[in-house]
Amino acid sequence: MSLLDIENLSLTIGDTPILRGVELSVAPGEVMGLVGESGSGKSMTALTVMQLLPHAARATGRVTFDGIDILTASEDQMCALRGDDIGMVFQEPMTALNPVKTIGEQVAEGIRWHTKASRAEAEDRARKMLDRVGLPSAKFPMSRYPHELSGGQRQRVVIAIACALKPKLLIADEPTTALDVVLQAQILDLLRDLVAESRMGLLLISHDLAVVTEMADRITILRHGEVMEAGDTARTLSEQLHPYTRQLAQASMHVPARARPHGIETGRPLLQVEGVTRDYPGRRASPFKRAPTIRAVDDVSLSMAPGQSVALVGRSGCGKSTLARMILALDRPSSGTIRFRGEAITGKSQAELKPARRDMQVVFQDPYGSFDPRQKVEKLVAEPLHVLEKKPTRTERREMVAHALHEVGLGISDMDKYPHEFSGGQRQRLSIARAIITRPKLVVADEPVSALDVSIRAQILDLFAELNQKLGIAYLFITHDLTVARAITDEVLVMHDGKVVERGKTSEVLDHPQSEAAKALVTAAPDLHRAIAKRLREQG
Amino acid sequence: MTAYLLKRLAIAIATLVLASMVVFAVLEILPGDPARLMLGMNASADQVELLRNQMGLNAPLALRYLHWAGGLLSLDFGRSYTYSVPVIDLVRERLAVSLPLALIALALSTIIAIPVGLFSASRRGRAGDTISMGAAQLGVAVPNFWFALMLIYVFAVWLRLVPAGGFPGWSAGVWPALKSLLLPAVALALPQAAILARVTRSALIEVLNEDYIRTARAKGLPYRAVLWRHALRNAMIPVLTILGLQFAFLLAGTIIIENVFYLPGLGRLVFQAITQRDLIVVESVVMLLVAAVIAVNLLVDLSYAVVDPRLRSRQ
Numbered sequence: 128m129s130l131l132d133i134e135n136l137s138l139t140i141g142d143t144p145i146l147r148g149v150e151l152s153v154a155p156g157e158v159m160g161l162v163g164e165s166g167s168g169k170s171m172t173a174l175t176v177m178q179l180l181p182h183a184a185r186a187t188g189r190v191t192f193d194g195i196d197i198l199t200a201s202e203d204q205m206c207a208l209r210g211d212d213i214g215m216v217f218q219e220p221m222t223a224l225n226p227v228k229t230i231g232e233q234v235a236e237g238i239r240w241h242t243k244a245s246r247a248e249a250e251d252r253a254r255k256m257l258d259r260v261g262l263p264s265a266k267f268p269m270s271r272y273p274h275e276l277s278g279g280q281r282q283r284v285v286i287a288i289a290c291a292l293k294p295k296l297l298i299a300d301e302p303t304t305a306l307d308v309v310l311q312a313q314i315l316d317l318l319r320d321l322v323a324e325s326r327m328g329l330l331l332i333s334h335d336l337a338v339v340t341e342m343a344d345r346i347t348i349l350r351h352g353e354v355m356e357a358g359d360t361a362r363t364l365s366e367q368l369h370p371y372t373r374q375l376a377q378a379s380m381h382v383p384a385r386a387r388p389h390g391i392e393t394g395r396p397l398l399q400v401e402g403v404t405r406d407y408p409g410r411r412a413s414p415f416k417r418a419p420t421i422r423a424v425d426d427v428s429l430s431m432a433p434g435q436s437v438a439l440v441g442r443s444g445c446g447k448s449t450l451a452r453m454i455l456a457l458d459r460p461s462s463g464t465i466r467f468r469g470e471a472i473t474g475k476s477q478a479e480l481k482p483a484r485r486d487m488q489v490v491f492q493d494p495y496g497s498f499d500p501r502q503k504v505e506k507l508v509a510e511p512l513h514v515l516e517k518k519p520t521r522t523e524r525r526e527m528v529a530h531a532l533h534e535v536g537l538g539i540s541d542m543d544k545y546p547h548e549f550s551g552g553q554r555q556r557l558s559i560a561r562a563i564i565t566r567p568k569l570v571v572a573d574e575p576v577s578a579l580d581v582s583i584r585a586q587i588l589d590l591f592a593e594l595n596q597k598l599g600i601a602y603l604f605i606t607h608d609l610t611v612a613r614a615i616t617d618e619v620l621v622m623h624d625g626k627v628v629e630r631g632k633t634s635e636v637l638d639h640p641q642s643e644a645a646k647a648l649v650t651a652a653p654d655l656h657r658a659i660a661k662r663l664r665e666q667g
Numbered sequence: 668m669t670a671y672l673l674k675r676l677a678i679a680i681a682t683l684v685l686a687s688m689v690v691f692a693v694l695e696i697l698p699g700d701p702a703r704l705m706l707g708m709n710a711s712a713d714q715v716e717l718l719r720n721q722m723g724l725n726a727p728l729a730l731r732y733l734h735w736a737g738g739l740l741s742l743d744f745g746r747s748y749t750y751s752v753p754v755i756d757l758v759r760e761r762l763a764v765s766l767p768l769a770l771i772a773l774a775l776s777t778i779i780a781i782p783v784g785l786f787s788a789s790r791r792g793r794a795g796d797t798i799s800m801g802a803a804q805l806g807v808a809v810p811n812f813w814f815a816l817m818l819i820y821v822f823a824v825w826l827r828l829v830p831a832g833g834f835p836g837w838s839a840g841v842w843p844a845l846k847s848l849l850l851p852a853v854a855l856a857l858p859q860a861a862i863l864a865r866v867t868r869s870a871l872i873e874v875l876n877e878d879y880i881r882t883a884r885a886k887g888l889p890y891r892a893v894l895w896r897h898a899l900r901n902a903m904i905p906v907l908t909i910l911g912l913q914f915a916f917l918l919a920g921t922i923i924i925e926n927v928f929y930l931p932g933l934g935r936l937v938f939q940a941i942t943q944r945d946l947i948v949v950e951s952v953v954m955l956l957v958a959a960v961i962a963v964n965l966l967v968d969l970s971y972a973v974v975d976p977r978l979r980s981r982q
Contacts, residue, residue, distance in 0.1 A: 179884055202889070210887030217885075222878040227900050227975055236896075237886035272976040288886060 129191075130155050130296055130328040131176065136188035138171055138352075140181060145171050146352040148188070153296060156326035158319075160343030160360065162336060162375070164580040165551070168352040169332045173298045176330075177215055178205045193295060210237040214289030218301035220282035224273035230257070230284045231269025238291050256287045260317060278443065279310035283317070290321055296328045297321070303338065307442045307607040312651035315342060334580060336379045337653035340364055340662060348372055361662035364655075374582065380655055381585035382614045383592035395469050397568055397601050398431040398454065403463030405449050423449040425625035426463070433568060436595055436602040438612035438633060440648060441622035447605050450622070451571050454603065455489055456480050468568070484514045488562035492574035494554035498546040505542040508532065508561045515565065531560040534597075535590060552583030556590065563594060573605045588614050609652040613637055621645040671972055671979065679965045686957045687739070691732050694946050704944045705748050722748075735950070744951035749943045754951045757936060764834055765925075765933040768848050768855070769917035775856035776863055776913065781899075781906070783860070784867025789894055791872055800868065806861025815854035815927045822850060832929040851928045855921060859913045866909045870902035877901070903974045911967035915960040 129152040138146040146168045153159045163169050174180050176190060178197060190197040193212060195204065209215075217223045224233060234253035238244060244252070254264060260283040273281055282302065289297060299318060303311035319342065322329050333339050339346060340360055347357040348371065356369040367373040405424040424446045431437055439447045452458040454465060456472050464473050467483050475483075488511060491497045498507050508528045512519055519527060529539045535556040546554060555575065562570050572591070576584040592615055594600055604616055612619050612633055619636045621629040623644035629636060640646045702718040703710070719725050723734065738745060744754035783803070787796045823831035830847050837844050874880065875898055883897045884890070922934035933952060940948035972978045 177885060179881065206887050206889050208887070209885055215885040217878060217882065219878055223882045225879040225883065225897050225901065226977060228897075233882075236883075236888070240892075241887060272980075274977045275980070285882065288882065 129153060130157075130193060131330070132189070132191045133172070133176070134189040134191075136172070136175065136186060136190060138168070138175060138180075138184060138186045140171075140184045144352060145184075146175075146186075149349070149352070149354055150357070151330075151347050151354070153328040153330050155295065155328050156322065157345065158322060158329045158331055158343045160339035160346040161330060161332045161349060162334065162339050162346060163349035164334060164375075164582065166351075167349045169334075169349055170300055171352075172349070173215065173300050173330065173332055176296075176298060177209060177213065178202075179209075207241075210289075210294075211241045211292050212295045214292075214294035214297045216282070216285050216289045216297065216299040216302045218304050220278050220285055220305060223285050224281055226273055229270050229272055230262075230267070230276070231271075234269075234284065234287050234291055237288060241292055253287070253291065256291045257284070260284075260287045260290075261313075262287070279306055279314065282306065282310075282314055286314070286317065286321075290327075293325050294327060296330065298330045298332070300332045301334070302331075304333070304335070308609070308651040308653070309442050309647050311338070311653070318342070335653060336364070336375055336581070337655040337658050340655060340658035341653055348375065361659065361665075364659050365663060376655060378581040378585040380610075381581075381588065383585075383589045385592045385596070385615070396430045397433045397435070397468060398429075398603075399466040399469075400427060400429045400450075400454065401464050401466070403427050403450070403453060403460045403465060405446075405453060405458065406461045422625050424453070424460070427622075427625075427627050428463075429620060429627065429630070431569070431601055431603065434595070434599045434601050435618065436604070436616045438604045438606060438616035438619040439622060440606055440609060440612050440619060441644070442607060442648070445622045446625040447622050448573060451489075451573060451603065451605050455487060455571055456483065481514050485511075485565045486567045487569040487571065488565065488567040490555075490558050490562050490570060490572040490575045493578055494551050494558055495578075497558055498554065500546055502545070503542070504528075504532075504544050504546070504557060507546065508542075508557060508564060510561060511565045527564055528560075531564040532557075534563060534594065535560045550583075551579055552586060555579060555583075555587050559587075559590060559594070563598065563600065566598070567600060569601045569603065571603045571605070574607070575604070576611060577606070577608055591615055607648075609637055609648060610654075621648065672969070675965055675968045679961050683958060683961050686961070687736055687954060688732070690950055690953050690957065691735060694950055695728065697946075739951075739954060745947045747940075747945055747948050749940075749945045749948075754948055757948065758933070758951060758955060761931060761933045761936045763837060764848075764930055765918060765921065767845075768852055768921065768930070768932060769914060771845075771848060771852040772855035772859065772917050773910070773914055775852055776859040777910065779856065779860040780863035781867055783864040784871060784906075785894060785899065787864070787868040788871035788875060788898075789890065796868075800865065803861040803864045806857050807865075809858070811854050811858050812923050812927050814857065815851070815924055818850045818854055819927075832927070834930050847928075848930075851921075851924050851930060854924055854927075855917055859917070863906065863909055863913070867902065867906050870905045871898055874898045874901045900974060904971055907967050907970055907974070911963050914963050915956070918956060918959055 131153040133149055133151040136146055136149040137144070149168070149172060151159065151161070151172070161169050161172065171180070175186050176192065176197060178200070180186070186198055188198070192208065195208070197205075200208075224230070231250060231253055234256055235246070235249040238252050239246065239249040242249070250269065254269060257267060257269070258264060262280060262283050267276075267280070273284070276284065297318070302318070303314050306314065315338065318329060318331070321327060331339060331342055343360045345358060346360045346363050348355045348369070350371055355371045356363060363372060364376060367376055403424060404422065404426055406420040406422050408418040409421045427450060439450065441447045449458065453460050456475070460473055464471050466472070467487065470483070472480060472483050505525065505528050508531055509524050512524060512527065525542070528542055532539065532541055537553065537556055537560065546557070549557065575591070576587050579587060588611070591602065595602060602616070604611060606612055616633050619630065619633045620627050621636065621642060621644055623642070629640065629642040629645045636645060637649060640649045700715070702715050702722060702724060706714055706718060723731060726734070735745070742755055744758065746752065747754050747757055750757060783799050787799045790796045819831050822828050829849055834847050835843050880893060880897060883893045888896070918933065921932060922938050924930075925932040925935045937949060937952045940952070
């Protein structure tokens with residue numbers, strides 16, 4: 128007897144069909160993985176079970192939870208279920224908690240609401256739950272506010288809220304997507320333990336096939352609101368009978384074909400970072416004491432040859448983005464020098480930096496946030512042209528934009544469109560076009576594919592590899608995702624607490640990590656091959 | 668928290684000093700000689716000069732500023748040129764009308780606006796929202812003197828529930844005094860409430876799209892509980908900002924309403940003082956209002972910190 132049964136579920140929002148005939152079930156103590164790309168309807172399936180859909184949504188079919196027909200249940204019945212028998216964990220831990228309430232209040236609130244327990248009893252239970260999810264009272268008193276916690280700690284609070292009343296079913300919607308791999312592994316372990324402890328059913332939603340393979344007993348693959356394939360995780364993924372399953376699996380392990388680029392060129396290096404340190408003032412304990420300094424980057428040195436592709440990997444907060452900002456001359460080091468093509472860029476004025484800026488560009492993580500929505504593509508892609516010595520004429524500008532768009536696989540007609548007319552992958556192509564329009568020697572890419580679906584991500588990685596070959600651009604990839612590093616870089620630098628703790632050829636470092644930090648990253652990183660092999664062993 | 672508090676306090680004091688200099692300087696530059704005005708057009712130049720000396724108008728500018736500012740600190744505002752009584756007495760008498768009026772109007776506006784904002788935000792796009800926001804639009808657009816006249820017509824002339832104007836003074840008893848402030852307070856409060864309701868609604872709508880609202884719903888709280896417990900407090904910052912601005916307006920910007928209702932308030936005092944070139948009264952009242960605005964802003968800043976813990980720990 129299943130805990131949750133979804134039969135022939137169809138959903139429309141307004142006139143747009145979202146789900147078509149979805150079938151899915153979760154048994155007590157079972158982990159069901161729901162996989163699909165963005166827009167496939169994973170989250171809407173979850174929200175249907177919670178009955179937290181947008182107003183215009185209409186669902187048909189049957190959803191039964193523990194004998195209750197969810198689609199016909201009253202709002203009162205649903206309020207009684209939510210937070211008590213069904214808990215839910217969301218993707219974005221940074222915004223999932225109310226910023227003006229303490230974590231203790233937020234965990235205790237649901238307990239009080241459902242059990243009518245006294246404040247003291249509820250707080251006591253909340254305390255125990257916070258201990259259980261790994262936030263011990265000594266370090267994390269109940270009076271902490273969410274902004275005083277890191278992303279991983281906040282996600283633990285969200286899990287504590289969802290599991291406070293030992294729900295029969297937990298729905299986790301991309302619970303680790305916003306976290307670095309080490310935190311991801313910890314959170315997944317926690318979820319696994321909670322499932323084992325109380326025979327809770329877990330509906331785990333993710334776009335990451337490797338994560339789901341590690342966690343789920345059974346898997347359902349969703350595409351455009353329809354179930355493509357469902358079944359035993361190990362069998363489904365090892366046999367890959369359905370073409371879409373095969374496509375997903377291949378895309379998530381995709382490695383772009385790269386001919387050995389440009390050897391290691393002799394001559395002067397493109398970029399030299401020498402003993403760079405960056406201090407920030409910390410929080411003052413009192414207005415009369417000096418603020419302690421926080422060392423974000425600590426005595427880092429590195430060197431890159433022209434055309435070389437280097438990965439800077441590390442956990443969130445390790446200082447990799449701060450280092451990148453200094454390389455791009457968007458921030459000044461506290462000490463040390465950065466040389467670009469042999470010339471120091473530290474301590475130069477904006478005007479003096481212009482020639483250097485021409486030759487280094489940047490691609491950001493979020494293809495949605497990095498474009499002004501009210502400007503046309505022509506203007507957006509042409510933005511870096513203001514650093515050119517000679518201002519191009521209108522026709523020259525159009526030609527250059529057209530050329531850059533062509534190089535990233537977009538058409539000339541796209542020039543007169545607005546950013547919202549493009550998909551996420553296309554927008555990331557736009558930001559690459561913007562980065563290469565000045566023919567730079569170095570492109571710094573800060574998590575360039577982590578917001579993209581696996582198949583799109585494979586295409587973007589191919590594009591990076593191709594441009595590296597064709598234009599000889601050197602890349603500095605900043606990422607916490609080792610598959611990206613493995614796919615597209617020659618060398619890797621591992622950062623931890625502001626220091627570079629390990630460096631070397633990418634394959635060597637990732638196959639035989641030496642430092643603790645690198646080992647932690649490698650063991651925590653989900654890997655589809657490894658996960659399938661492990662599943663097969665377990666299930667015989 | 669202490670750092671935040673001290674910083675806000677220092678800013679408030681600096682603003683006050685700066686404002687006092689500006690007020691003093693502006694009134695110095697304005698044409699019109701108070702001594703000439705007090706003595707009338709027929710006075711001789713000698714008489715005017717004598718009075719100017721008596722009033723200290725011939726002393727150097729900096730000295731007069733210091734003297735005046737020092738007086739302010741000890742609540743000695745000087746004597747009114749036209750009434751020949753200490754300004755502080757005039758102000759105290761008028762504040763006894765204006766301050767209660769402003770407070771009642773502010774309370775009314777808050778009591779009306781926040782529930783309307785909550786109601787509208789939770790029914791966004793539906794009939795209830797459209798109607799209440801339409802009414803709010805009307806409330807912003809209708810001039811308050813016209814609205815005041817309508818109130819007088821309905822409640823004073825027709826229903827005879829309250830007096831049509833005038834103020835009996837607090838000595839006549841609390842209830843009669845309050846009764847005569849009721850209509851002006853409503854006339855003042857409604858347009859303010861309309862603005863505040865719109866601000867509350869839009870702040871709430873923004874907050875209701877936040878992820879933590881979904882988290883609260885997933886806990887099993889009904890929509891109404893989520894609205895009151897989670898959304899309202901997060902939407903308070905813009906609401907408090909507007910409230911602070913409105914209080915300042917209600918204290919000083921009531922000239923029209925005070926005229927319609929024949930109330931001896933602060934607004935009318937300034938108005939009369941300006942027409943009579945009673946500079947010292949103008950200066951004093953303006954300074955008082957500046958101080959009140961700064962104090963209210965300080966209070967608003969502090970209440971931000973009470974509402975939002977993130978501001979407490981920021982420097």
